[in-house]
Amino acid sequence: MKKIKIAIVGFGGMGEWHYRQMTASGLFEIAGIYDISEERCARARELGLRVWQSPAFIAIEPALDAVLIATPNDLHLPYVEYFAPRRLNIICEKPAALTSGYFDIMNELARKNGIVLAVHQNRRWDPDFLTVKKIKEEGSLGEIYDVESAVTGSHGIPGAWRKERARGGGMMLDWGVHLIDQLLQFDNSEVVDVDCEMSYAEGFEVEDGFCLRLKFASGLSARILVDTNCFINRPRWRIQGTLGTAVIENWDRKGEIVRVKERVDRSLCGVKAGNGYTRTMADRSQSTVERLPLPSVEAEEFAFYKNFVSALGGGELAVKPEEVSRVLKVMGISTLGRLPVKI
Numbered sequence: 001m002k003k004i005k006i007a008i009v010g011f012g013g014m015g016e017w018h019y020r021q022m023t024a025s026g027l028f029e030i031a032g033i034y035d036i037s038e039e040r041c042a043r044a045r046e047l048g049l050r051v052w053q054s055p056a057f058i059a060i061e062p063a064l065d066a067v068l069i070a071t072p073n074d075l076h077l078p079y080v081e082y083f084a085p086r087r088l089n090i091i092c093e094k095p096a097a098l099t100s101g102y103f104d105i106m107n108e109l110a111r112k113n114g115i116v117l118a119v120h121q122n123r124r125w126d127p128d129f130l131t132v133k134k135i136k137e138e139g140s141l142g143e144i145y146d147v148e149s150a151v152t153g154s155h156g157i158p159g160a161w162r163k164e165r166a167r168g169g170g171m172m173l174d175w176g177v178h179l180i181d182q183l184l185q186f187d188n189s190e191v192v193d194v195d196c197e198m199s200y201a202e203g204f205e206v207e208d209g210f211c212l213r214l215k216f217a218s219g220l221s222a223r224i225l226v227d228t229n230c231f232i233n234r235p236r237w238r239i240q241g242t243l244g245t246a247v248i249e250n251w252d253r254k255g256e257i258v259r260v261k262e263r264v265d266r267s268l269c270g271v272k273a274g275n276g277y278t279r280t281m282a283d284r285s286q287s288t289v290e291r292l293p294l295p296s297v298e299a300e301e302f303a304f305y306k307n308f309v310s311a312l313g314g315g316e317l318a319v320k321p322e323e324v325s326r327v328l329k330v331m332g333i334s335t336l337g338r339l340p341v342k343i
């Protein structure tokens with residue numbers, strides 16, 4: 001099969017990651033890179049890559065099929081405005097745009113010029129998220145009514161541009177976009193309530209974390225917690241159903257499902273709790289529950305790239321423009337605090 005000849009614009013952390021992944025997939029020929037940083041250009045040369053001096057050279061590169069945009073977030077729109085009319089297909093890093101309105105412009109440019117614009121929402125294929133979807137499919141927890149999705153760490157906001165509002169910094173655009181996308185994939189009913197609190201523990205102009213609560217028309221409540229000043233991590237996922245609870249501790253999918261066998265615990269007795277006494281919150285007799293391993297999932301390797309290649313041949317995009325737009329709308333609303341909505 002002919003490889004897709006692609007140029008990389010923005011050869012930082014993610015640009016280099018794509019270079020490695022695309023090469024490993026065997027689906028792409030990396031034609032070269034463009035980056036404004038001399039250091040990153042030197043790194044690309046070290047890896048044996050061609051380095052262009054201006055995006056104009058990309059536009060005139062013979063037989064080029066596509067461009068990957070992996071620059072800071074504020075530059076995604078201008079680069080799509082530059083490359084789409086030159087009929088180059090585009091993979092754009094997330095968040096596709098700073099607002100859903102900007103994404104509409106990008107999408108319209110793609111449509112008008114007949115190119116594929118694929119947004120890299122790669123975390124749809126994360127094994128931990130696929131496990132969450134499988135738990136729902138298998139129904140082992142009964143009706144799932146509450147989901148907590150948390151990504152926590154203690155290294156603060158990385159790099160320079162992620163600390164600047166105008167460059168599309170902040171943890172909502174950085175991590176929120178992935179985690180909201182996952183939840184909207186998990187439950188495709190309307191979002192009817194959005195409530196968000198940002199945290200500024202580090203004192204930058206952008207949020208270093210947030211707690212976003214979403215209520216879905218299905219009745220599901222979900223919380224997304226992102227914290228970059230957290231020295232004891234939270235579990236990655238906590239899922240509450242009418243029949244039990246599942247916890248996925250981390251990306252490696254350590255965790256378990258605990259499911260009720262006998263609702264009434266006949267051996268229940270009160271216990272000392274702090275300065276008082278409780279029966280309600282006493283530990284359950286282990287004979288009344290069962291402990292199940294997390295279901296196993298197969299994460300297809302290079303699924304996003306394979307879908308991009310198929311879309312170039314007329315196939316449907318896995319990450320649909322209307323889905324990207326919906327995530328950006330939820331993010332936009334979340335900056336306003338609490339609002340009843342229909343998204």
Ligand SMILES: NC(=O)c1ccc[n+]([C@@H]2O[C@H](COP(=O)([O-])OP(=O)(O)OC[C@H]3O[C@@H](n4cnc5c(N)ncnc54)[C@H](O)[C@@H]3O)[C@@H](O)[C@H]2O)c1
Binds near residue numbers: 035
């Ligand atoms: N999908 C994911 O899992 C994932 C993970 C990390 C980052 N990202 C996204 O990838 C993009 C890049 O993030 P990163 O972590 O690689 O940042 P980074 O700072 O490491 O890299 C950005 C690169 O863009 C270059 N750049 C800046 N202005 C430019 C311009 N005008 N033209 C060309 N290059 C320019 C910088 O010199 C730098 O090398 C962001 O949109 C980010 O949200 C996605």
